Amino acid sequence: MTREEIRTLVLRTFARIAPEADLATLDPKADVREALDVDSMDLNQFVLAIHDALGVDIPERELPKFFTVDGAVRELEARLSKEK
Amino acid sequence: MAEFRMPSLGADMDAGTLVEWLKKPGDRVSRGDIIAEVETEKGIIEVEVFTSGVVERFLVEPGTKVPVGTALAILQEDGATPAAPAPSAAPAPAPSRTDAAPVPVPPTPAPAKPEAPPRISPAARKRAAELGVDPASVAGTGPGGAVTLEDVEGAVPRAPEDARSRMRHAIAAAMARSKREIPHYYVNHTVDVTPLLSWIERFNEAAQVPDRIIPGVAFLKSVALALREFPAFNGFWMDGRATPSSGIHVGAAVALRGGGLVAPAIRDTDRLSLVELMHAFRDLVARARASGLRSSEMSDPTITVTSLGDRGTESVLGVIYPPQLAIVGFGRILLRPWVVDGAVAPRSVVHLSLAADHRATDGHEGALFLARIAENLEKPEAL
Numbered sequence: 001m002t003r004e005e006i007r008t009l010v011l012r013t014f015a016r017i018a019p020e021a022d023l024a025t026l027d028p029k030a031d032v033r034e035a036l037d038v039d040s041m042d043l044n045q046f047v048l049a050i051h052d053a054l055g056v057d058i059p060e061r062e063l064p065k066f067f068t069v070d071g072a073v074r075e076l077e078a079r080l081s082k083e084k
Numbered sequence: 085m086a087e088f089r090m091p092s093l094g095a096d097m098d099a100g101t102l103v104e105w106l107k108k109p110g111d112r113v114s115r116g117d118i119i120a121e122v123e124t125e126k127g128i129i130e131v132e133v134f135t136s137g138v139v140e141r142f143l144v145e146p147g148t149k150v151p152v153g154t155a156l157a158i159l160q161e162d163g164a165t166p167a168a169p170a171p172s173a174a175p176a177p178a179p180s181r182t183d184a185a186p187v188p189v190p191p192t193p194a195p196a197k198p199e200a201p202p203r204i205s206p207a208a209r210k211r212a213a214e215l216g217v218d219p220a221s222v223a224g225t226g227p228g229g230a231v232t233l234e235d236v237e238g239a240v241p242r243a244p245e246d247a248r249s250r251m252r253h254a255i256a257a258a259m260a261r262s263k264r265e266i267p268h269y270y271v272n273h274t275v276d277v278t279p280l281l282s283w284i285e286r287f288n289e290a291a292q293v294p295d296r297i298i299p300g301v302a303f304l305k306s307v308a309l310a311l312r313e314f315p316a317f318n319g320f321w322m323d324g325r326a327t328p329s330s331g332i333h334v335g336a337a338v339a340l341r342g343g344g345l346v347a348p349a350i351r352d353t354d355r356l357s358l359v360e361l362m363h364a365f366r367d368l369v370a371r372a373r374a375s376g377l378r379s380s381e382m383s384d385p386t387i388t389v390t391s392l393g394d395r396g397t398e399s400v401l402g403v404i405y406p407p408q409l410a411i412v413g414f415g416r417i418l419l420r421p422w423v424v425d426g427a428v429a430p431r432s433v434v435h436l437s438l439a440a441d442h443r444a445t446d447g448h449e450g451a452l453f454l455a456r457i458a459e460n461l462e463k464p465e466a467l
Contacts, residue, residue, distance in 0.1 A: 020341050037341070039393040040298045041369050048366075051293040060288045060296065 001054075003077055010072045013049045017042045028069040054080065086135045087155040093124050093131075093382045094407075100124045101149040102156060111139045113159065118378070120156065124254070128247060131379040137161040203230035212236045251344040262406050266321070267442040270401055271450045275458040276422055278431045283464040287358075297362045300336075300391045303414045303434075305361055305467045306460035307389050308332050308354035314453040316445045317410040317438075318386045326409060326444035335385025335405065336365060338372040346372045347405060349385035358467055392416050399435035409444045412457065413437040434461075 011023050018036040032038045038046075046066070047058045056079050058066060066072040090100050103121040107113055119133040140158040144150055204212070204219045208231050212219045215236065222239045224231040262268075280302055288296040311318040311332050319328035332354040335347035350356070350364050371377055390402050391414040398418060402411030415435035422431035438454045460467060 018341065033395065037395065039395050041300065041366065041393070044296065044298055044366065045370065047296070048293055057293055060285065 001080055003073060006076050006080070007069070007073045009050075009053060010069055010076070013046055013053070014038075014069070016049070017045055026069065028073075030069075031067050032069070033067060050076070056080065085140070086137065086159045086161045088119065088133055088135075088157040088159055090122065090150050090152050090154045090156055091131055091379055092152045093122070093129055093379055094384055097124050097152060099149055099151045102144050102146050103128055104146050105142060105157075106130075107139050109139050109141050113137065113139060122379070123250060124382075128250060129377060129379050129382045133159070135159055135161050203228055204236075205230060205232060208233045208236045248342070248344060251340075251346075255344065258405060259403050262403050266404050266406060268404060268439045269442045269447055269450065271438050271440075271447055271454050272399070273436045273451075273454045273458055274433050275436060275461050276424075276431045277417060277434050277461055280461050280464045281417070281432050291359070295359045295362070297358050299417060300393060300414075301358055301362045301365055302461065302464060302467055303391050304334050304336060304350065304353055304365065304389055305356075305358060306457050307387065307412050308334050309460050309467070310453060310456040311387065312354060313456060314449070316449060317440060317453055319409055320384070320386070320407040321409060321441055321444060322407055326441075329384070329386040331386065333384065333386045335388040335408075336368060337388055337390040337402075338369050340373055346377060346382075347385055347388045347390075348372060348377050348381040351380075387412065389414070399437060401437050402439045404439055404441060408441075410438060410440040410450075412454075413439070 011026075014026075014032060014036060015021070015023050017038060021036050026032075026035055033043075036042075043063060043066075047063070050056055050058060054076065056076060058075075062075070065075045090102075093100065101123040103123050105120050107117070107119050113119055113133045114136045115134055116132050118130040119139070120131045121128050122131050123129075138160040140160045142157045144154070144156045150156070203224060203226070205226065209219060211217075211233055212222070212231075217236050217239050219231050219236070222231045222235050225235055226232040277299070281299065284297060284299060284302065291297075315328045316326065318332055319326060321327070331352055333349040333351050334353040335349050337345055337347040339345045348368050350361065350368065353361065356364065368377075368381065385405070385408065387408055388402065388405050388411045390400055390411060392400050394416060396416040399415040400413035402413045404411050413436070415437075417432050417434050419430055420433045421428050422433060423429075424431065436454055436457060438450050440450045440453075
């Protein structure tokens with residue numbers, strides 16, 4: 001999976017959680033909890049969706065690394081390449 | 085033959101407006117299928133059907149407000165014989181002898197309107213033409229059933245109010261009624277949830293991804309368990325007295341993106357494990373935010389819990405959802421200096437509040453109820 005594909009997946013997952021948000025204008029370095037008004041239930045859904053899509057298990061203590069789009073892409077890329 | 089009736093979606097509901105049919109005559113429905121959308125004070129609810137069979141005909145048009153219990157549609161139940169045609173309908177042609185196996189009888193069409201042209205005043209006829217209204221479709225209220233100008237204007241389909249403003253209207257009605265009728269009293273408490281959070285952390289380390297829980301689920305369960313010992317807060321104020329409910333169905337207030345909220349019930353909250361509760365709650369939040377709640381979930385939460393979550397403020401004092409007897413509020417989890425074993429230490433604490441109906445209970449009992457919820461949170465392994 002390329003970085004761009006991962007980015008698309010991350011954005012699509014957030015788009016499902018916050019359908020009203022304009023993700024085209026979302027700063028990839030912004031904390032999604034603030035930028036998208038994402039709460040703990042939304043984050044739980046994000047982790048579950050990523051797990052279903054990629055089989056990647058995001059441990060709860062690592063969750064803060066996923067609070068930005070850039071961070072989530074970087075972490076997922078690292079995890080997927082480690083699995084290879 | 086079975087009648088599908090306007091359901092009661094809450095002890096306080098006496099009428100509902102049929103918003104839309106989601107099936108059409110001739111469609112097969114199974115128990116649990118969504119057949120219609122109904123608007124109540126609680127918002128627009130998807131209504132399930134409790135029989136399996138075929139939709140024979142509709143008795144009520146979308147946009148009509150009818151009392152609870154009014155027949156909305158006729159269903160042909162599985163295994164039942166088709167209904168005899170209405171006497172006013174034209175006699176069915178005799179089946180020809182060459183017919184093979186019996187084919188399902190198509191739904192009986194509604195009796196045709198008389199062919200005579202409708203009586204209508206010239207002004208009304210002109211207006212009807214302007215508005216594109218068929219005078220034959222308008223029920224006349226003038227002399228001899230004549231269609232008047234007002235009848236024509238009243239028959240123009242109004243633009244459907246947008247779902248968001250309907251929900252606003254529903255919340256406004258329920259909350260205004262609450263503050264008008266219910267003498268609220270409030271008690272508050274702050275509880276150290278540090279042990280709960282570390283317990284959840286350990287639990288989640290060991291759990292599969294779909295089974296991981298969030299603190300909000302523990303909050304729901306702590307209230308549900310406390311209600312077993314404090315049934316006076318679980319139920320409804322009806323006909324001038326408190327009517328406790330035998331089941332504990334906690335309504336979880338869910339804020340909707342872009343405004344508005346719903347508080348669907350989680351059936352038998354006290355009997356679900358934390359993981360079961362998490363699955364139910366996650367599913368509810370997802371569907372509530374996509375506006376897909378079912379009638380059975382809206383029927384009678386016996387208490388409401390509002391939890392501001394990690395994006396909220398320190399505390400919340402709720403407004404009771406009529407005719408419920410209480411609402412429990414959970415503020416945001418905060419790190420605060422706290423005295424533990426005689427020394428100050430940083431601890432995660434949460435502010436609990438209870439707003440209860442003073443007609444049903446008093447402050448002392450409320451304080452004990454809240455203290456019990458706090459104790460439940462302090463012993464997470466028992467949740």
